[in-house]
Amino acid sequence: MSAIHELGALDLWRLLHARELSAVEVAEHFLDRMERLDDANAIVHIGRELALARARAADDADDRTGIIHGLPFADKDLTxxxxxxxTLGSRWQADAVADTTDPVAQVLDRAGGVVLGRTASPELGFAGYTRSALHGATTLPGHPGLHAGGSSGGAAAAVAQGLLPFAPGSDGGGSIRIPAATCGLVGLKPTRGRIPAHGGVGQVGGLTTAGAIGRSVIDVALLTDALIGRVNGVTPHELTLRSPERDDGSLLAAAVRGEGRFRIAVLRGTPWDATHDIRIAPEATAAVDATIAALTAFGHEVGEVTMPDASGYLGVSGYAEAFTSLWRGGAATVPIPRVERHLLEPLARWIIDSSDELTAGGLATAQLWATEFERRVLAAFAPWDAVLTPATALTPRPLDWYPVDDGEADFDAQVRHTPHTSFVNMVGLPAIALPVHRTGPTADGDGLPMGVQLIGRPGEESTLLAIGRQLERRIPWTERVVRRMRPSR
Structure with missing residues (x-):
């Protein structure tokens, strides 16, 4: 049999359910790997005592119907x-200990998961790469000079190293899709409202939702079903203000089947084109081209759609102003006293300081602009089952690429790296990152992952998973990740 860390999450669940493996045995295996093999700085806290207590309880339980019963995961450091x-990845909270448990962690506990520790995040989750003065940089496994992406970079790097079978993350502008694509993994950002415990509903701007990162489409679907909180096939929505637009039933079933023929459009342009020097690297174009070739071979219809008008109206100059206003609106809710802001790093300090200048009228106008933009995007995308873009415009970034001493310049660099992700959060659509391509050989002989993003209709994560599963059957990205783990047994 393969080593425990080489097994997919669903395969592990089957062995746990059949009692061929114990939850304690699985937890100890992954805890030992975390302690010995985290070369990428993915894990910021290991909770061995809590993990083994949860694992023993899972083994002793008569009821094993939890969707991820006995399977290990780790909380993102923002949970x-x-x-x-x-710590929230911040020196400001360096010694903080939580006195409550967030709803999204409660949902995973109820689903039977065994929490092992915490994965790295940048300070307050504000960056599309994972580095903090508190915890250092999280790097692309096997490439210590490159960032792993962010803000769920610790989650992605942990899965890519075989420290976890899958991991929850959160995504407010690409924070699941960016690290998943960078680390050669699958990452799903669900529709706004689809995850009752953390789906964007009730937030300023409604940008951030929980989601899943894993090696395979099936594993991501399994964890997403757990995050949704299904119990005996029913999804409770006591933690949200509204139910999702559509609920297709088990996402895992859709991923396992991987069936259907669909209409897929390649997106031309980004909403940042008017304000930033957006350049798409040849490696990103190659990833899209490889996906188009595979989709065409499967018999899908492939066409094109142009990015809807993102220019100014309603007194807002355009997409860049609207998105940053909503982002600053969320930052304004961070409860840091003004006298403690000196503890923040430049990016977080720039965002929070600039939120002081945001008026109620300015925030309301930005939200109105976003609502109108949402209508335009939905109308443009309506003829298509999915829309295809690069996941990142550039290859994985060197550790010194972001100007970390200048918050505004840092933000601009992040936009140039990932110009296709944030508008999906503004509009509230589901999107999946798929690691379909690798660059040519690098100095260590291993090419760099390059992914694509598929954007779906509201509530239709099942379509994205079906397409992803078809591509996964043709492109062996899961095997690539497992091969990288083997030298580190």
Whole structure:
């Protein structure tokens, strides 16, 4: 049999359900790997005592119907769990310990998951790469001079190293899709409202939702079903203000089947084109071209769609102003006293300081602009089952690429790296990152992952998973990740 860390999450679940493996055995295996083999700085806290207590409880339970019963995961460092560190990746909270547990962690606990620790995040989750003065940089496994992406970079780097079978993350502008694509993994950002415990509903701007990162489409679907909180096939929505636009049933079933023929459009342009020097690297274009070739071979219809008008109206100059206003609106809710802001790093300090200048009228106008933009995007995308873009415009970035001492310049660099992701959060659509391509050989002989993004209709994650599963059957990205793990047994 393959080593435990080489097994997919669904395969592990089957062995746990059949009692061929114990949850304690699985937890100890992954905890040992975390302690010995985290070369990428993916894990910022290991909670061995809590993990083994949860694993023993899973083994002793008569009821094993939880969707991820006995499977290990780790909280992102932005998620509170009572009695555990709550640093938020920030020196400001370096010694903080949570006194409550966030709903999204409660949902995964109810689903039977066994929490092992915490994965790295940039300060307050504000960056599309994972580095903090508190915890250092999280790097692309096997490439210590490159960033792993962010803000769920610790989650992605942990899965890519075989420290976890899958991992939850959060995504407010690409924070699941960027690190997933960078680390050669699958990452799903669900529709706004699809994850009752953390789906964007009720937030300023409604940008951020929980989601899943894994080696395979099937594993991501399994964890997403757990995040949704299905119990005996029914999805409770007590934690949200509204139910999702559509609920297709088990996402895992859709991923396993991987069936259907669809209409897919390649997106031309980005909403940042008017304000930033957006350049798409040849490696990103190659990833899209490889996907088009595979989709065409499967019999899907492939066409084109142009980015809808993102220029100024309603007194807002355009997409860049609207998105940054919504982002600053969210930052304004961070409860940091003004006298402690000197503890923040330049990016977080720039965002929070600039939120002081945001008026109620300015925030309301930005939200109105976003609502109108959402209508335009939905109308343009309506004829298509999915829309295809690069996941990142550039290859994985060197550690010194972001100007970390200048918050505004840092933000601009992030836009140039990932110009296709944030508008999906503004519009609230589901999107999946798929690691379809690799660059040519690098100095260590291993090419760099390059992914694509598929954007779906509201509530139709099942379509994205079906297309992803078809591509996964043709492109062996899961095997690539497993091969990288083997020298580190």
């Amino acid at each position: 509170r769990r009572a009695g555990q560190p709550a």
